[in-house]
Amino acid sequence: MNLEDLCMGCMSVKGSADICPTCHWQDGDEEESVLFLPPGTILNHKYLLGKVLGSGGFGVTYLALDLDLKIKLAIKEYLPNGFVTRNGTNQHVSVYSGNQESAYRDGLKKFLEEAMVLAKFSTMPGIVTVRDYFAENNTAYLVMYYLDGITFKEFLERNNEVIPYETGLTILLPALSALSEVHKHNILHRDISPDNIYITKDRQIKLLDFGAARQVLGEQSKSLDVILKRGYAPEEQYRTRGKQGPWTDVYAAGATFYRAIVGVTPPDSLERLAEDSLIAPSKLGITIPFSIERALLKALAVRSSDRYQTMQEFYEALITSSPGNEKSNPQSLPNEKTSTPPTPPASAGCLTLAMGLVGITFCATLIISVFF
CATH class of the missing domain: 1.10.510.10 (Transferase(Phosphotransferase) domain 1)
Structure with a gap:
């Protein structure tokens, strides 16, 4: 596999195309923050990072590809705002000194401990499956299956x-x-x-x-x-x-x-x-x-x-x-199918809820659908 042929926006093969035909990602579309690792970074010798999927006060989540198994993943990096910095040429995280460094280390320990416990819930339907975790770059990473x-x-x-x-x-x-x-x-x-x-x-x-x-x-x-x-x-x-x-x-x-x-x-x-x-x-x-x-x-x-x-x-x-x-024990969403933006119907309708073991029908004022 030629890594240069992969799209960092969806991990599909785009070849030499400037714009990915699958997701329309173009090199240069990545988040502009020196704190984030750039697309193309490889972690733990086998995880290729793509675009940023999301970020918050305590970390950033990247699209990733397992280069051994060829499966799409999501990797969360422990990166608390106000505690660390990183320059654009170095993957290594630098921690601010003083009390912040001590708190950062305690938080890092908790991050890894929690990853260890969550990995045990891999069969629980309501929890994102944690398949790996590791320390690198003076921080830590949690590897999850990618959710579409x-x-x-x-x-x-x-x-x-x-x-x-x-x-x-x-x-x-x-x-x-x-x-x-x-x-x-x-x-x-x-x-x-x-x-x-x-x-x-x-x-x-x-x-x-x-x-x-x-x-x-x-x-x-x-x-x-x-x-x-x-x-x-x-x-x-x-x-x-x-x-x-x-x-x-x-x-x-x-x-x-x-x-x-x-x-x-x-x-x-x-x-x-x-x-x-x-x-x-x-x-x-x-x-x-x-x-x-x-x-x-x-x-x-x-x-x-x-x-x-x-x-x-x-x-x-x-x-x-x-x-x-x-x-009842609901486990999934209503199974409506549509490909257009939601438009409230003029009259009331019945919303069938897939409730796991028991199917229940509620009457609702709107039929709500999930659109992807």
């Missing part, structure tokens, strides 16, 4: 930012089920939001970007916006001594559900401590059963002691509150 699909955030954007509660449950419940299992191993996500829930092309739900390093680095960061997503983070995540547990992820999951069916995130949790301005979805004209709304509002309680204490409790409250859905 869109984030929940993109799904909302393609559906006019608001979806019926039935569709929201179809997407959220598999993620809650996976989180319930992960919590049993004392791992918290700490960053649940529409950005970190992924919908694959075959309509499976996957959780992305677990943040073990986030807790370690949070106290050292100069900006809480790097550590937290306002509207999704509960108040205990803002405090140095705030006690975090499964209830922390419960709040963020509730905020994600609220955002999906209302169209806006809940008010910032710190602001709610002084004066709770959260408005129930039904009071905003959202059609939602009282029992499901009650479960949602309990998950969004400002004080952690007032929330569900485990993700399993929240999951079961939503399941038992769903009409005709007491024993």
Whole structure:
């Protein structure tokens, strides 16, 4: 295989073409940041990096190709903002001195420890499979199978930012089920939001970007916006001594559900401590059963002691509150097929949800489809 013939935007063979005929990538389209490794970089003697798939406060994810097995992958690099630098000619990460260096090392250790644990969940449907991890360039890397699909955030954007509660449950419940299992191993996500829930092309739900390093680095960061997503983070995540547990992820999951069916995130949790301005979805004209709304509002309680204490409790409250859905276990998205942008139908329709063991049909005001 001639590596020069590969497209760094999709890893298909483009030959000598300047623009890839498959994805239309052109050399020079890469992200302009000296912190990111350039397309064509080879890691661990076998992973070829392509374009940047995404980046955040704690790392960057690259498209990659396993040169031995010839399979497409995604590789996440531990790269916390404000703690490291890298010049354009050196792959090696330089860490700022002082307290930041100590925090960086602790975060790096957590990153690798978490990768080790997540690798054990390779058979769990709701977790992105970790197939390898290694240290290099004074940092660390987590190797995952590449997912073809869109984030929940993109799904909302393609559906006019608001979806019926039935569709929201179809997407959220598999993620809650996976989180319930992960919590049993004392791992918290700490960053649940529409950005970190992924919908694959075959309509499976996957959780992305677990943040073990986030807790370690949070106290050292100069900006809480790097550590937290306002509207999704509960108040205990803002405090140095705030006690975090499964209830922390419960709040963020509730905020994600609220955002999906209302169209806006809940008010910032710190602001709610002084004066709770959260408005129930039904009071905003959202059609939602009282029992499901009650479960949602309990998950969004400002004080952690007032929330569900485990993700399993929240999951079961939503399941038992769903009409005709007491024993269902959703594992995939509605199986509509279309190739055009979403257009709300003039009349109401029925949305069939593929619910794993049990098929349930809900009546919805809109038929929502996933577009790729």
